[in-house]
Structures are given as C-alpha cells and as structure tokens.
Amino acid sequence: MTIASITQLICFVALSATLVLGALGVVLLPNIVYSAFLLGGVFLSVAGLYLLLNASFVAAAQVLVYVGAVNVLILFAIMLVNKKENLAAIPGLGLRRLLSGAVCGGLFLLLIRVAFTTPWALPGPEAVGEEATIRIGEHLFSDYLLPFELASVLLLMSMIGAIVLARRDVLSSDVITGEAVDQGLIEKERTPLLLENSPR
C-alpha cells in the first residue's frame, strides 16, 4: 500500500464523514440558518469527492455554482423570510417521522443492494485525468450540443421568470380597458376555505 493510496483513503473517509454528518444536520437541525451553512459544507465535501474522482473542472463548477450561487441564494432567502414562527404542534409527528424514516431506510437498503450486486463493467478504460476539461468541451460542442443550447433557453427563462415573480411592481390598471386589476386569478374565492385566511 503506497502513501498515495493511503492519503486517498483518508481523504475519502474524511470527506464521506463530513458529507453524511452534514446532510443529517441539514435535515435534522432545528435552526434553519445552521442547516444552510451545513449545506455549504456538504457541497464542499462533494466537490472534494469530485477531485478524488479525477474531475477537477466539475469540482470547480460545483464550488462556484453550488457554494457560490445556490447556497448564497438559499441564505438570502432565509434572511428574507426569517420571521420568528411558532410552528403549531401536529399530533403524531413523531410517528410520522419514524415511519418515513423506516421507508427511507428500506429504500437505502435497496439502493445498497443494487450497488453491490450489480455486475458493473469493471474495470473500465483508464481515466483521462487532466484532459477531462478538453473532453468536456468536445462533448458540449458535438454530441451534447442540443441540450447545451436548450440549457441556455432554460437559464434565460428562469432568470426572466424569477424576476417577474419576485419583483414588487403591480400594474394598477388593465392596459386595454383601463379597469383596476390586482394580479390575482380571475376566479375569485367566494367562500374562504379557511378561517385564518379571511381577513387579508
């Protein structure tokens, strides 16, 4: 056993431990701000795993997009909607959590069984290593050209849509008839379905 492989093994164990503990923290911690920071830790350790898997470009993309954009966005959202809320207790919550835990445990066992019993086509060809970035570029402009172009439409649309939904302006009148409008559904609620919601 060489020093390189020992280092690799230690890195893998450390990264997986951070990953698993971080993920559990994300879903279990009562304070959502801690969860968001732990999520950043999870993203970083996933990036570390990518480095172990000879994928430096995707690791960089993971750090830039997930940690730099998605996680910051989530933190912003938490700050914006962070009103102290006293969550009303729900009867049977503990039981529900246990039951869903059992279901997820079952799913986990199934996934593990599949991972270990399937005869994967191992060993595959030698990894390209440093040339990976070049290979990715070639793919994006040959056999994945169509999804690449389509992804640009998706990004454009989600940008425009997010702006439209999140900006505050309200058109005060119908452009054509000049009547007052409220940016709500045309079908108005007649009878409030819930009492808490009637004086709005």
Next chain:
Amino acid sequence: MFLLGALSSVADAIGSGAGTGGLNLQLNAGAIAPEAAVLIALLTCLLVDLAGEKAASRWVPPICYAGLGSALVLLALQWNTPDLQPAFVGSFLADNLAIAFRAVVAASTLISLLLSWRYVEQSGTPVGEYAGILLAATLGAMFLCGATDLVTIFVSLETLSVSSYLLAGYMKRDARSSEAALKYLLVGSAAAAVFLYGASLLYGLTGGATGLDAVALALRTSASPVTALALVFVLATVAFKIAAVPFHQWTPDVYEGSPTPVVAFLSVGSKAAGFALALRILVGCFESFDAQWKLLFTVLAVLSMVLGNVVALAQTSMKRMLAYSSIGQAGFVMIGLVCGTEDGFAAMVLYMAAYLFMNLGAFACIILFSLRTGSDRIADYAGLYQKDPLITLGLSLCLLSLGGIPPMLGFFGKIYLFFAGWADHQYLLVVVGLVTSVVSIYYYISVIKMMVVKEPQEASDVVKAYPAINWSVAGLPALRTALVGCVIVTAVGGILSNPLFTWASQAVTGTPMLVQAIG
C-alpha cells in the same frame, strides 16, 4: 488530435457509419426547424416587450401566431421523411411519432395563447413575459417528444417543468397561485431527482453511454435488481408527468391555483409530451421488461380511471372537476400504451389529438365564463342558456365529447382505444374503461343539465347578474375564434375522422421504434 477524438465519438454515437460527411450533414439541424421557429418567436416576444406594456399587448399575439403557425407548417413538411436520420449526433429523432406529438404540443400552445390574452390583461400581469415563458415550455415539450438521449430528455423535461412552475405562479398577488406553484415545484423537482437517479443507474449499466439505443441494448442483456429499480424510478417520473394515480396528488391543486389558460396547456401539451416520453422510454428501452412495465401501467391505468372519474363526481369547482377528469382521460390513453399493438399506439395518438380539441374547447368556455363573471363554481352555471347560448352550446358539445357520446370526436377516439384493448385481450382495462366512462358521462351531463334545464327563476345569482355580451375588447375575438374552432372540430371531426385515422396509423408506421416493438 482532438478533432479526431470528437469525430470518432461522433461516429460512435451515430452507430451507423455515416461519419464521412461534414459536421453540417451530421448535425441534421433541419430536424429541429419547427423548434427554431418557436425559439425565434420567443426571443422576438421578449425584445418587443422591452418597448413597454402597450406595445407588447399589440405585437406579442401576432408574433406568437407566426412562430407557432410556421412551426406547425414545418412539422407538416417533415411528415413521412423517407430517409430518417438522427439529428444532433443522436440527441434527437424526428420520426412520425415525434412529429405527431410535437404538433399536438404546438397546437395546444397556440390555442392556449388564444385563450390567454384577455385573461392575462384582465388580471394585470405582463403579457410579453407570459407568452415567452409559455413558448419556452412549448420548446421543452417539443424537444422532449423527440429526445433520444438521457441528457437531452433531462434538460428538455426541466425546461418544460421550470416554465410550468413559473406559469403556475404567474398570478403573483394571489396566494392560491403562489401556493400551487410552490407545490408543483417541490413535487416536480423531487420527481426530476428520482428520474435522474434512475438515469444515473442506466448510465452505469451501459458502462458509459447516454443514448436510448445503448440503454436498450444494455437492458436486453441484464436482468438484475438494478433494471427493476431503474424502471421504477423512471416510470415514477413518467407517471408524474402524465398525472397517473397515485402520482396525481399535485394535479387538482395545481389546476385549481394556476391561471386557467395555463391549466389548458398543462392538461394537453404537457401531458402529450409525457406520453411521448413514456413511449420512447418504455417501448424503446424497456422492451425486454415488457411484462413488468405493462403490469405496472395496467395498475396505474385502472387506478387513474377509477379515482379520476369517481372523485370528479364530488367537485364543486369547474377547474377541479376538469382536473380530475383529465386524470381519468389519461387512464384511457394508457390502455393504448399497455396494448403495445399498432392499433393501440395509433389509438393513443388519435385520442391525444381528439383530446386536444375537446378539452381546450371546454377550457375556452370556462375561461370565457370566468372572464365575464369571475367564478368557476359549477353551481354558478345554473340557467346559463338564456344569457349565453354560445358558452352553453360549446361547453355541452365538448363535455359530451369528453364523455364519449356518439357523433362527437371523443367517441371515435375512445371506441378505437377500447377496440385496440379488446383485440389485445386487455379485458380488465376495457371493462373498467367502459364502466368509468359511464360514471364520467354522469358528471358531464349534470353540468349540462345545470346549464340547460333550470328555469329562469332558478338561475344562480351570478347568471342573473350576467353582463351584456361584448366582443369588442381586444383579446376576446381571439378567444371566440379558439372556442368556435375547437367546438366545430369536436362536433364535426367525428364524422370526418377518416383522415385522422390514417394520420394516426401513419404516425405509428413511420416510427422505426414502434414498428420494431410491434414486431
């Protein structure tokens, strides 16, 4: 050096040795000309929108008509291409199946847009962005119909989904709309993640290929738990997209909370894309697991037909009733999928085309009614025939067609589905289909009865205070065109359905994948 590598990978992906021409020839970009027309319309809409709200409401509609109209024409030109070549190095295939479903998607967007203008203006939301997002959803759905590669399927699926979430939440001052969008987003993203997990397993199983033909090849030679798991994961997403029970929970909420023209698109366009995806993945890839997925789909179809049609009985909101009825209708279409015969596939295509007109006709009527009265409660339709004969007639014909009453278009579609099912010995499905059809006729007829039979003094308050009919406001003539067009096709299409039958069977015979599956 790199070029050589790229070329060899290109040749790999194509599979057939046509790799000697230039890159242009291999891209075969003409296959996506219809999508290009939609994309140009989308970008023009966004640019025009920069000139302000007034210019947008003047110019966006004609731009959309031009884009979608030329898309439909280009699709018609692609029909029965003699020498079918995969486009974009195996990412896309414009076979007749893809063309038929893309046409259904494009037509459903066109009609939904005709229904939208007045609704969007009257709610005070920006028109240009609305049209842009709806066109992006169309683009995603159209690519999904012809995608033959897991990556392309994923990206186009997400383009459709993300645009749909945005459209569902477009009435941003309405808590119901935002809530519908959030629920749709959470359930939809979870479904996408599950699909991706399945896709990653398939990628591992093929030993590093993402094309559907490679996946089919790998699945043919492996029979381990991994294929079952991948099948279940992929199937869950497909079932989510076509809203099959028990993956339907999002449907009634999203349909009730979304703007009604968006619901019209989701119930036809999005569903058609879902069925195209189902055909491509299940028939094209999982053919060696025929018995398994057919059993699963039989269960889904029976549950959808029973639950959709029975729960629709209890609804008081028109939109919600149509939501449950659309779940039931998806169950009928699944009969054709389970058959797996030429008639079964052709019946699916035919029924989707018929469903396009009858469902959008019904939506045109309820949108017009809610524009005039601000209500979508079924009880509020009481006595409508005296005030508004057009809505009464149109809605009655479309609902009768949805129920499958003889001279209408829906009857022929349904009878063809049942015939195909019976010929393939799917007796359980056909019997359940017949029984639930009767149930569905009951609730459709009760709406018609509500509109027609009530005496003038029994009319609802809403109908008593019905405004004078005025077609002069911009946007309403478009709605009227769509309404009359859909109703005429629904009513007369049944008698002239012969070309439709030929069209549907050509859609099957012109698709190598389906021909191979029929054997």
Next chain:
Amino acid sequence: MEFTIPTTIPLQAYLALAAVLFCTGVWGLINSRNAVRVLMSIELMLNAVNINLMAFSNYLDGQLIRGQVFAIFVITVAAAEAAVGLAILLSLYRNRETVDMERFNLLRW
C-alpha cells in the same frame, strides 16, 4: 474472516455514499416543515445523483467521461431550479407571511 483494506477506493463505496445522501434527502423532503429546507433536501438528492454520475464516469467511462458532462447539466439545471423556487417562495411569503408547509393548505389536497 479476514478483513483487508482495499488499496483503491471501490466504485461501490461512492454508490453507497450517494445512496446515503439520496435517502437523507428523501427523508428531509417528506418531513421538513420549512419550505426552504425542502428545497435544501432536493439539492441533497441532486448532489447524490451527481456523485453517482461522477463515480460511473470515472470508473466505467474514463475516456469519454459523459457522466461529467451529465453532471454539469444537472448542476446548471439545479441552479435554475433553486432560483425559480426561491422566487416563488418569496412571492408566496408576501401573500401568506409563512414558510410552514403545514399551513400551505389553501388548496385542499
């Protein structure tokens, strides 16, 4: 029974890690009451998928690395989805003043 430490990390170790992450995400998806946390759980699930793809790409597809390209698309789409999700959440928060999933019941299930 003799237990030997493998000299290289096996593919299955990555798959198992992805399975843990995926199941944690599913559990969080079902049980979170805060809508932001539900979004985070979905991100966990997508990261699990990416680990799968990257592991397969390295072990089975080392030359063409299609899995890495797939993962890049997943990252792109996940970012778009997160942005849209948070925009929708903000507009809902303006209307309802809450992010509690249990109170998003204006529409009946």
